[in-house]
Amino acid sequence: MKTEALLERLHVIDSEYRRLEHAAALLQWDQETYLPRDAVEERAEQLGLLEGIAHERIVSPEVGKLLSELGSTSENPRGDESLPALERDFLRILRRNYDRQIKLPPDFVRSSARAEGLSQAAWIAARSNDDFTAFVPHLAEMVSISRKKAEYWGAGGAVYDALLDIYEPGITAREIEGLFEPLKLRLKTLLNRIGSVPQIHAPFLSEAYDCGAQHTFSMYLLDYLGFDQNRGRLDTSAHPFTTTLGADDVRITTRFIENNVVSSIFSTIHEMGHAFYEMGFPAELRGTSLGEGVSMGIHESQSRLWENVIGRSASFWQGLYPEFRQRFSGRLKAVSMEDFVRGINRVEPSLIRIEADEVTYSLHIILRFELEQQLFSGALSPEDLPKTWNARMRDLLGTEPQTNADGVLQDVHWSMGAFGYFPSYALGNLYGLQFWRKLNADIPHAEAAIAQGEFAGIREWLRDTLYVWGSRLEPAELLFKVCGEKLSVDPFAEYLERKYSDIYGF
Amino acid sequence: MKTEALLERLHVIDSEYRRLEHAAALLQWDQETYLPRDAVEERAEQLGLLEGIAHERIVSPEVGKLLSELGSTSENPRGDESLPALERDFLRILRRNYDRQIKLPPDFVRSSARAEGLSQAAWIAARSNDDFTAFVPHLAEMVSISRKKAEYWGAGGAVYDALLDIYEPGITAREIEGLFEPLKLRLKTLLNRIGSVPQIHAPFLSEAYDCGAQHTFSMYLLDYLGFDQNRGRLDTSAHPFTTTLGADDVRITTRFIENNVVSSIFSTIHEMGHAFYEMGFPAELRGTSLGEGVSMGIHESQSRLWENVIGRSASFWQGLYPEFRQRFSGRLKAVSMEDFVRGINRVEPSLIRIEADEVTYSLHIILRFELEQQLFSGALSPEDLPKTWNARMRDLLGTEPQTNADGVLQDVHWSMGAFGYFPSYALGNLYGLQFWRKLNADIPHAEAAIAQGEFAGIREWLRDTLYVWGSRLEPAELLFKVCGEKLSVDPFAEYLERKYSDIYGF
Structure with missing residues (x-):
C-alpha cells in the first residue's frame, strides 16, 4: 500500500474507534442521568461489550502493522519524517495508545x-x-x-x-x-x-x-x-x-x-x-x-x-x-x-x-x-x-x-x-x-x-x-x-x- | 462441538447481538429526545456503525454454520427434533433472520x-x-x-x-x-x-x-x-x-x-x-x-x-x-x-x-x-x-x-x-x-x-x-x-x- 492509503486506512479505523467511544459515552451519560434503576446491570453489560469492541479495533494487529509501515515505533512514535506534521502527531497518539494497550495481556x-x-x-x-x-x-x-x-x-x-x-x-x-x-x-x-x-x-x-x-x-x-x-x-x-x-x-x-x-x-x-x-x-x-x-x-x-x-x-x-x-x-x-x-x-x-x-x-x-x-x-x-x-x-x-x-x-x-x-x-x-x-x-x-x-x-x-x-x-x-x-x-x-x-x- | 456447546455459542452471539441492538436503540431514543441540534449527522454515523456491527454478527458465517450443525435449515428452521422446544423456537427465529439477511447481497x-x-x-x-x-x-x-x-x-x-x-x-x-x-x-x-x-x-x-x-x-x-x-x-x-x-x-x-x-x-x-x-x-x-x-x-x-x-x-x-x-x-x-x-x-x-x-x-x-x-x-x-x-x-x-x-x-x-x-x-x-x-x-x-x-x-x-x-x-x-x-x-x-x-x- 502507498503511504496515503495506509494513512487513510488508519484514519478510518480511528474514526470508527472514536464513534464507538462516543456511543459508549452516551451509554455512560444516560446511566448517570436517566437510566431506570433496575437497568443498571444490563447497562454495564452493554457498556462492557461496546468498549471491548472499540478496544479490539484500536489495538488490532492491523493497527500495529499500519503503524509500523508508516515508520511509527515505540522509540520513534511519530513515524517517517517525510510525513506531514499533523499526521506525525496522529501517529504519536495512536502509537502511545497502542503500546499501552498491547503490552497488557x-x-x-x-x-x-x-x-x-x-x-x-x-x-x-x-x-x-x-x-x-x-x-x-x-x-x-x-x-x-x-x-x-x-x-x-x-x-x-x-x-x-x-x-x-x-x-x-x-x-x-x-x-x-x-x-x-x-x-x-x-x-x-x-x-x-x-x-x-x-x-x-x-x-x-x-x-x-x-x-x-x-x-x-x-x-x-x-x-x-x-x-x-x-x-x-x-x-x-x-x-x-x-x-x-x-x-x-x-x-x-x-x-x-x-x-x-x-x-x-x-x-x-x-x-x-x-x-x-x-x-x-x-x-x-x-x-x-x-x-x-x-x-x-x-x-x-x-x-x-x-x-x-x-x-x-x-x-x-x-x-x-x-x-x-x-x-x-x-x-x-x-x-x-x-x-x-x-x-x-x-x-x-x-x-x-x-x-x-x-x-x-x-x-x-x-x-x-x-x-x-x-x-x-x-x-x-x-x-x-x-x-x-x-x-x-x-x-x-x-x-x-x-x-x-x-x-x-x-x-x-x-x-x-x-x-x-x-x-x-x-x-x-x-x-x-x-x-x-x-x-x-x-x-x-x-x-x-x-x-x-x-x-x-x-x-x-x-x-x-x-x-x-x-x-x-x-x-x-x-x-x-x-x-x-x-x-x-x-x-x-x-x-x-x-x-x-x-x-x-x- | 457437542450440541450444548453449539447452542451455548449461538446464545452468546445472540445475546451480544441483542446488547448491540439495545445500545443502538439508546442512540435512537436520544436522537428523538435530547440530542443537540448540530449533532444529528454524527449520530447517524454512530448509529450506522453500531447497526453494521450488530448485523455482521448475527449473519456471520459462524452463525450459518452453527445453525446448520444444529439441524436448522430454511426448510426445517427449528432444527433437530431432539432439542428442547425452547431451543427449537430459538433456532427458528435465528434462521429466519439469518435467511432474510444473508440472501440480500x-x-x-x-x-x-x-x-x-x-x-x-x-x-x-x-x-x-x-x-x-x-x-x-x-x-x-x-x-x-x-x-x-x-x-x-x-x-x-x-x-x-x-x-x-x-x-x-x-x-x-x-x-x-x-x-x-x-x-x-x-x-x-x-x-x-x-x-x-x-x-x-x-x-x-x-x-x-x-x-x-x-x-x-x-x-x-x-x-x-x-x-x-x-x-x-x-x-x-x-x-x-x-x-x-x-x-x-x-x-x-x-x-x-x-x-x-x-x-x-x-x-x-x-x-x-x-x-x-x-x-x-x-x-x-x-x-x-x-x-x-x-x-x-x-x-x-x-x-x-x-x-x-x-x-x-x-x-x-x-x-x-x-x-x-x-x-x-x-x-x-x-x-x-x-x-x-x-x-x-x-x-x-x-x-x-x-x-x-x-x-x-x-x-x-x-x-x-x-x-x-x-x-x-x-x-x-x-x-x-x-x-x-x-x-x-x-x-x-x-x-x-x-x-x-x-x-x-x-x-x-x-x-x-x-x-x-x-x-x-x-x-x-x-x-x-x-x-x-x-x-x-x-x-x-x-x-x-x-x-x-x-x-x-x-x-x-x-x-x-x-x-x-x-x-x-x-x-x-x-x-x-x-x-x-x-x-x-x-x-x-x-x-x-x-x-x-x-x-x-x-
Whole structure:
C-alpha cells in the first residue's frame, strides 16, 4: 500500500474507534442521568461489550502493522519524517495508545476490570459503613494491579511515574514534587495569614433556594457564558461531569442543593470550562484521536479557570449579580455584591476535598500525592493509610477527620485503581494561571469584558491559542508553545496571595 | 462441538447481538429526545456503525454454520427434533433472520439503505412543499427495491406477501382481504348510522391546557396503570414511540399539545400498552431474540387495547375522571364525566390517519392496503397514486384532501420502503378484541376492576397468557393458543357497534 492509503486506512479505523467511544459515552451519560434503576446491570453489560469492541479495533494487529509501515515505533512514535506534521502527531497518539494497550495481556485486562468493579463496590460499602478495614484488601489489590500494569509497560523502578503518565503525559513525580513543595509552603503561609484576621460569615449562602429557580439560573448561565446549546446540553446528575459524545455533542451535568445555592452555579461553570475545551478543537482534528484534551491537568486548568479565576472574581459578579439577586430577591435583598463576593470566597480548612476553597484545595491534593508516592515506594502499606492521612491533614490543614468516611475513604479514585490522577487537579491550577497571565497580556481588557458579561474574546483566545492544538502536543510542549515558559508555581500563588489579601484585607 | 456447546455459542452471539441492538436503540431514543441540534449527522454515523456491527454478527458465517450443525435449515428452521422446544423456537427465529439477511447481497443492502435515506429526505421536502411529483421517482425506487428484495428472498409472484411477512409473519394478502372486506362494510355501515344522528360537540377538548400540568398528569397515569418506573421511563418527543433498551429498560415518549389535552393522555396510554408487552416477557427469554414481540400486529393489539378499549371506556374514566377534573378544574368544572367520555369518543371522518377515531381508523388502513396491493400488482403506478388516493378517500370516508400533504404524502412509511406495514395497525384492532373477549371470559369482573383503577389483574392475564410466549410462536399460532380461534372481524366490529350505538344512542 502507498503511504496515503495506509494513512487513510488508519484514519478510518480511528474514526470508527472514536464513534464507538462516543456511543459508549452516551451509554455512560444516560446511566448517570436517566437510566431506570433496575437497568443498571444490563447497562454495564452493554457498556462492557461496546468498549471491548472499540478496544479490539484500536489495538488490532492491523493497527500495529499500519503503524509500523508508516515508520511509527515505540522509540520513534511519530513515524517517517517525510510525513506531514499533523499526521506525525496522529501517529504519536495512536502509537502511545497502542503500546499501552498491547503490552497488557488480555487475561490481565479482564481480571483487573473485574477486580476494579469489586473494589468500587467495596469502597461504596466501606464508606457508607465507615469501615476502612473491609476496604484494605481491595486497596492492596488495586495497588498491586497498578504496579503490575507499570511493569508490563516496562516502567522499571519508576512505577508511579508510569501511572502519572496516564493522566499527565511526560511529567514525573520528581517534577511534581519540585512544584508542590514550594506551593505547599506558600499556601500554608497564606492560610495562616487568613486565619489571623477576622473570618467571613455568609449565612445567606446556606439558606434554602428553590431548586427549580437554581436550574433556571444555570440555564441562564449557559447563555451568559456563551455555551452553544445546539452543540451540547446541561442535565442533572448526582456528581457533576462533562462528557463528549461527538464533536458537536458535549454534555455537562450539575446538581442542585437547596441549602447551597452556589454549588450548582460553580459546578455548572466548572463543567462548562471542560466543555469549552472539548467543543473548541479545530475542524482538521474533528472525529480523530487528536481531537481530545492534552491531559487531565490541562483539562482541569480550563474548568478551574472558568470556575474560580473568572467565576469567583468580583468582576464576574459585577456583571451577573444584579440578575442573580433579582431572581433570588427573597434571600438576597439585603446582601450587597461585595458581601456576596466575599461570601463565595470564604476560606476555611475543611475535611472534604470537593468542598474545599481555592486556597486549601491544592493542599488536599498535595496530601494525596504524598500518600500515593509512599504507597508505591513501599514506605506506606494500605492498612496504615488512615493514621498517616489524619496526621497529614492535621499538619497541612490543621484539622482531622473523626471518621474514615470523611477522611481516607472520601474519594472514589483509589478504589478504581486511578493512582496518579489526583495531582492533575493541582497542576490544573498552575497551568490555568500561567495561561491566564498570557491571556491578560494579549487581551488587556479581559477583566473589564468579564464585568460587562462579554466572554467571546476570552473564549476565542483560548480556542485559537490552546484548543487549536487538540492533543497534538504534550502538556509541557503546549504550555511552552502558549506561554514560552515551564510549569511554575508563581502565577497561581501570586494570584491567590493578591486576591485573598484583598478579600481579607491584610 | 457437542450440541450444548453449539447452542451455548449461538446464545452468546445472540445475546451480544441483542446488547448491540439495545445500545443502538439508546442512540435512537436520544436522537428523538435530547440530542443537540448540530449533532444529528454524527449520530447517524454512530448509529450506522453500531447497526453494521450488530448485523455482521448475527449473519456471520459462524452463525450459518452453527445453525446448520444444529439441524436448522430454511426448510426445517427449528432444527433437530431432539432439542428442547425452547431451543427449537430459538433456532427458528435465528434462521429466519439469518435467511432474510444473508440472501440480500451486501451491495444491494448498502445501496438500498442509501436510497431509503434520500427517499425519506425527499418525502419530508415533498410533504412540506405539497409537491408529490418531486417524490414520485423516490417512491418508484422504493417499490422497485422492495420488489427486488422479495425476489432475493425467492418470493416468486407473491411479492407483497413477502413484504407482509416482515411485519406479520405467516399472513397473506388474500387472508387480509378476507378480513378487510367484511370489516370495511361493517365500518361503513356503522359510520353511516353515526352520521344520521346528532353529532357530538366537545369544545372543552380543544381549549388550552397547561402543558406542565399535562406532563404531571401523564406521570400520574404511569402509576395509575402500573407502569414500573424502575424499569422504564416517560420522555417527550415530536412523535410518540416505545423503544426497548434492555429487558429492564423500556422507554416510552409522548407529546404535549396545549389545545389538545387528550392527545398526550392517549399517546401515553398507547405507548404504555406497547411497553407492558416489552416488559412482560418471561425470565427464560430475557436477553434473547425470543424476548421480543411476535409481530407488529400483535404489538399494536396491545397498544390499542390499552388506548382504546380500556382507555376510552366509560369504566376507565369512572375511576380516573374525578382526579383529572380536579387537576384541570378551571376548564372542566362544568363538564360531566358522561360528556367527557362522549367527547373523547366523538366519531368524525377526517383526512389524517393518526388523528382518526376508533371507527374510521381502520378505513384509513384499508385504503393503504388496497393501494399497496395495486402498486405491487402493477395495476397502479406511483404517479397515479394521488388520484386513486383521493377517490378512495371519498368512497371510504366521504371526504377528500385538498392537498397531497394531507393525503398520499401524510405518512412516512412508504418513503422508507415499509410496504406491508400498514395492515398491522388494523390487524392489531382485530387481535386486540379477540384477546379482550377471552380476557373478559377469564376475568368476569375486568370492567369493574377498571372502574376502580385496578389493573393488576388485566396486566397479569396479558403477561401470563400472551407475553409469556415472547416470539416463540407465529401470530396465528399465538392467537389460537390463547383464544382457540382464527383471526376474525366479529369481536372488533361487535365491540364498535355496541359501544357507538350506546354513545350515539341508536
